[in-house]
Amino acid sequence: MSVRHSMVKGMQNSVGYFISTFLFGIMFGVAAAASGLEQWQGLLMSGMVFSASAQFAALEFWQSPLPLGTIAMSVFLVSTRNILLGMSMTHHFDNHSTGRKILWLFILNDPGVVTAIRLDSGIDKLGYITGYGITLMLSWLISTWVGFNLSNIITIADFGAMDFAGPLMLGIMMVLFSKGSAASPIPWIISGIAALVLHEIGLPAYLILPISVATGIASAMTNRHRSHPPKGETRIKANNND
Amino acid sequence: MTMTTIIMMAGIVYLTRVSGYFIGLQFRHIGELRPILEALPGCAMMAILIPAVRQGDIVDFTSLAVVLGMMWKTNNVVVSSVLGMAILLFGDNVISGS
Incomplete structure (x- = not known):
């Protein structure tokens, strides 16, 4: 299948995700307006970053003056x-030029990659994922705009309450990640407990984030070490048994 | 400053997208790295989410609990988000009215 046809196939298959992306985009627009972003800034962010989790994470630290280091760390x-x-x-895009790969990887997206892996080898994967990404980008941009405009209506009700829209969306993403991943949730829980303890101690956000994540990762590594001991250790144990 | 932050964010996210592909071309065996890469996003989200929840009020906490419960049971993003938003918007009125 040609690149163009694969792209169209990706666009067609993305219809289901178009709707959920649209909803996330609306919530991002509302949350961004509540955080003090101008409409054009929100649209620029959605167009350039194109990542719901990164954008919602950044909004959590969006205050004056902007903590660049903390935002960079959380986004990364x-x-x-x-x-x-x-x-x-890797190796699914081998028949494309490096320039095209560098350009088109800009809209690499989770559902596009997941569904592309399941497709037969006749479909051009890069074209498919790009087609998928174009539709999601369109949905993301339009819905961000809708969210900003919707925030004007919400102002009449209680706009202050919308400050919590960001954490709410992060919670939804956590459940989606948890259900879609085979990874153990224990490191996430340990990271959360560490964040709570550090927050109670009164540490600033730029310290809470790396320390909590490091604690979670340390537990992931310990857990892996326990379930899969290094080959050397296994061999020694086997020899002792002999 | 806002523009700089947005450009920086875009650069970081783009680099993670591109680097994965090109790292994969160089190193075929990433068995040791995989569990860390799988755990990292969830750990980061928890580290951001928990302090935000701790700073929130009873309405915020209720909306999050309802959203998480609904998501876990139905996996329906639309229903869960709308319900969470409704609690955020009208929760204060319900609590002060009761």
């Missing part, structure tokens, strides 16, 4: 799953 940490997504597509 929640985006590390993109590294896995990219890795899973």
Whole structure:
């Protein structure tokens, strides 16, 4: 199948995700307006970043003056799953030029990659994922705009309450990640407990984030070490048994 | 400053997208890294979410509990979000009215 046809196929298959992306986009628009972003800034962010989790994470620290380091750290940490997504597509894009890959990977997206892996080899994966991404980008941009405009109506009710829209969406994403991932949730729970303790102690956000994540990762590594001991240790144990 | 932050965010997210693909071309065996990469986003989200919840009031906490419960049971993003938003918007009135 040609690149163009694969792209169209990706667009067609993305209809289901178009709706859920649209809803997330509306919530992002509402939350961004509550955080003090101008409409054009919210649209620019959605167009350039194109990542719900990264954008919602950044909004949590959106205050004056903007804590660049903390925002950078949070955006990077929640985006590390993109590294896995990219890795899973290694050698699937070999028939494309490096320039095209660098350009089109801009709209690499979770559902596009997940569904592309299941497709037969006749479909051009990069074209498919790009087609999928174009539709989601369109949905993301339109819904961000709708969210900003909807925030004007919500002002009449209680706009202050919308400050919590960001954490609410992060909670939904947590459930989606948890259900869609085979990884153990224990490191996440430990990271959450560490964050709570550090918050109670009164540490600033730029310290809470890395320390909590490091604690969670340490538990992930310990857990892995216990379930899969290094080969050397296994061999020694086997020899002793002999 | 806002523009700088948005551009920085875009750069970071884009780099994670591109780097994964090109790292994969260089290193085929990432068995040791995989559990860390799988755990990282969830850990980061928890580290951001928990302090935000702790700072919230009873309405915020209720909306989150309802949303998480609904998501876990139905996996329906639309229903869960609308319900959560409704609690955020009208929860204060219900509590002060009762």
